[in-house]
Amino acid sequence: MAASTHTVTNQAPPLVGYDVFTSDRALTEAVDRHLGAAGAPEVLEEAREELGALGRSAGSTQLNGWAELANAFPPRLRTHDRYGHRVDEVEFHPAWHRLLGKSVTSGLTDAWGRPGGHVRRAAGFLLMSQVEAGHGCPVSMTHAAVPALRAEPELAAAWEPLATSHLYEEELRPPLGKTGVLLGMGMTEKQGGSDVRANTTSARPLAAAGEYVLTGHKWFCSAPMSDAFLVLAQAPGGLTCFLVPRILEDGTRNAFALMRLKDKLGNRSNASAEVEFDGTTWARRVGEEGRGIGVIIGMVAATRLDCVLGSAALMRRAVAEAVHHASYRSAFGGLLVDKPLMRNVLADLALESEAATVLGMRLAAACDADTPAERALLRIAVPAAKYWVTKRCTPVVAEALECLGGNGYVEESGMPRLLRESPLNSIWEGSGNVQALDVLRALRTEPAALDAFLTEVGAARGADHRLDRAIRGVLTELADLDGVEARARRLVERMALVLQGSLLVRWAPPEVADAFCAGRLGGEAGAAFGTLPPTLDLRSVVERARVEV
Template identity: 80%
Template structure:
């Protein structure tokens, strides 16, 4: 081929060699807002280090390698012994080890722990989301284990360790461990009360043998799992170690790994228990109440994970349009493309601000903040995770045909995007949980209304949306069929309230006009042309100050 026919021009340089944290203004401002002044320098320092690693070519290569080389199940060794081990590509372990070392499994015992962890999780999972599952579950297991002080004393220091130690050994012989979760079964799905796995008590207090199955067991290479099973006193939570204290393998038969749409670098498995030893967590018959703290924390991580995917998609789209020229100018300066990018940026910032506000509520820990979380987490998880997929698809389109090519990384983001709306309860589960909180926990609604009310009078469109939401809440006719509509309204009103209080005027104005004032079409890129869209796009551009 003649070299003269292969001149490469008007191609976009890779988005690499930058600080993912510092380049995200919405996130850096949220960290500053929700972190005490005496702690801010330390937190910004650790997040800056993580952000620079996330933006490096090396980390991005690890993400691509981990995605291209999915885990492999080894049921037997060469001699025919059952081993049930899952092998991961070294790049996946490098990503996971870096995350553990950065404290992304430790939020409960550090000052400002939830804000700094959520920010770190949002930054680092932009590299590759597939290793986020074990990070999330290991972190979220802590509140469940704390219902049993003896178990917590034994396991919590290992769960919050900054050491990722590979290999199956007794937990007591490791410097750090990972914890997974197994709740759903074939016949029940989200209806965990229909679980059939049996738990037979042994003579020793708190010890049981489990027999049954789990249809989805996340991160099956973990050192232990929180599972639900039917004990004599009803559905109960158990801690099931992969390796017993004496060094022998617990009975944990991995039947197969799921072949998933996305999240390819992470393993999800079907497992069988047959006389599998486990320890009770909490009281018999109170399994759901025991494990609900873990579920709430992982739901927040679904929200943070979606915010991370949104941010990376928007960063890639704006970066591409900043360098790509068409019809005599760069794309980012074309009015219609600017409208699309600004609309995407609004959605991304609203997700980030909301996620960090909820993380700050965990750090506060007061009764009013916990009540607020009870209703805000399912509403926010419902809405933000739903918005993730159309946003990523639109961002991919901004790259044109280049975005449809695997090398761009955008197809991987798109395959990942639907996941968080399904994990830890799909859309209907979240919407119905909002109704459950409204009906059973009046303090939750009061706390929510107090939060959104802090911005009353600042924007007439927000005030109108709050009035419409209150009208919806006052009408109980057909409330279950309207649960999604109500959850959406609550999430949008909450996002609007936060942006009016904390975002720059051009961001808050555009959000309220389009999301609350109704001046927007059905797809991205239909914002009112009179808004300051150039400032919205510039704010979201992935260039550190």
């Protein structure tokens, strides 16, 4: 009886066995656009080959299986070995190391100084973050540590080649004897959070130049099995940046006590620890005493951009799953994807996903250009994008999950893992208020940043009346900065939206730009997804987001 009644019909096949790169039209077009503009056809061709190979791996059953295992078997803390010696190690499932190895060997820690490096690396980070987001944390921090290390040329000469290496070695041993390392950061303390000037960890100078010992704690230290960490501590000259290795040059373990691992909502595959420095923790100064924030800010800017890219990746995966499901699932006499209301929902989600991808890749291209104007744009656009894109991630993933109905609420679908992951990037590297206040700081103190922003959004003026009106609205708000802090979120939201609108009007297909401007800038849609004007070409928008398996 069971065999005759348990016939499975009207279920979508698993979304595996496809090329995650070439199936993402917004991403492939961004890579072509930004690398093509650099005028080096060989770089673009090489990048296409690399990303195509990585995209096929990212869509494979094997890598998606690794992702499931890394989350099903989260890391475990081992404070002591069997004999009672303090070891302070975190054990990961082998699948975690395989994912890290794939990302490192694919060059996702190697962007600085490589032709088109930031665009290529950002695209790869988008691909692998769709597979499994947790392992992206040490990948991101290792990539982002490079500009901070450059504040101390001698350190950079030794460590940068290891941080940008395409070789992954998981074992803990003296870092400078390895072929590749992972780097983390430790800034957050119990009493301070984002207010790092309130840090109490102290640094006492030793006789050798540039060497110190640290005393204190760090409340959040992610990927604690990395080879070394950039941390902030109070030196005699003020808040200073230090490099703290896990293993010292003589092979002994540094005093780096892991007190416990955080029990987090999501990001389960990645360990986040509380760390104690006992007064003998050896550290090397990075940059001058008292200049710690100035040194670490380059790392923070890079990881904030990765928050944008990581959220864009989660949105893309969630939308791809929703469109895929609706393309196979029939209800009420036809495929869900052909139902006008479901099509409206899917199109609305696809707009959010594409806008996030296009913005993230534009900022990566600005990193490659590295001109004064592009650096000024990054100064204001990165915190604005970090604020808005990461805020939009959770509602997008939640709505995409709903498109799968009860199947989406079941762990086997993978959607709950995406949903648990979705709030993280809005918290990491400064929550929403911190980003909004950073935009205000740029507006008040760096006129070049506002000029660069207005130049960027102004490049699309005259192409869409709704975008033009929205830009005028932002200018009106910027003209009155009295009491602006209380309305900073609204201002930054509008800035991010007009920036996304400008990019889509210039580069996306007309149906995508039209729908975005109507739904996000024209006041023609409601607050919920699926309220776009039905006169728009929503079928084309959904078709553009579809994955062919």
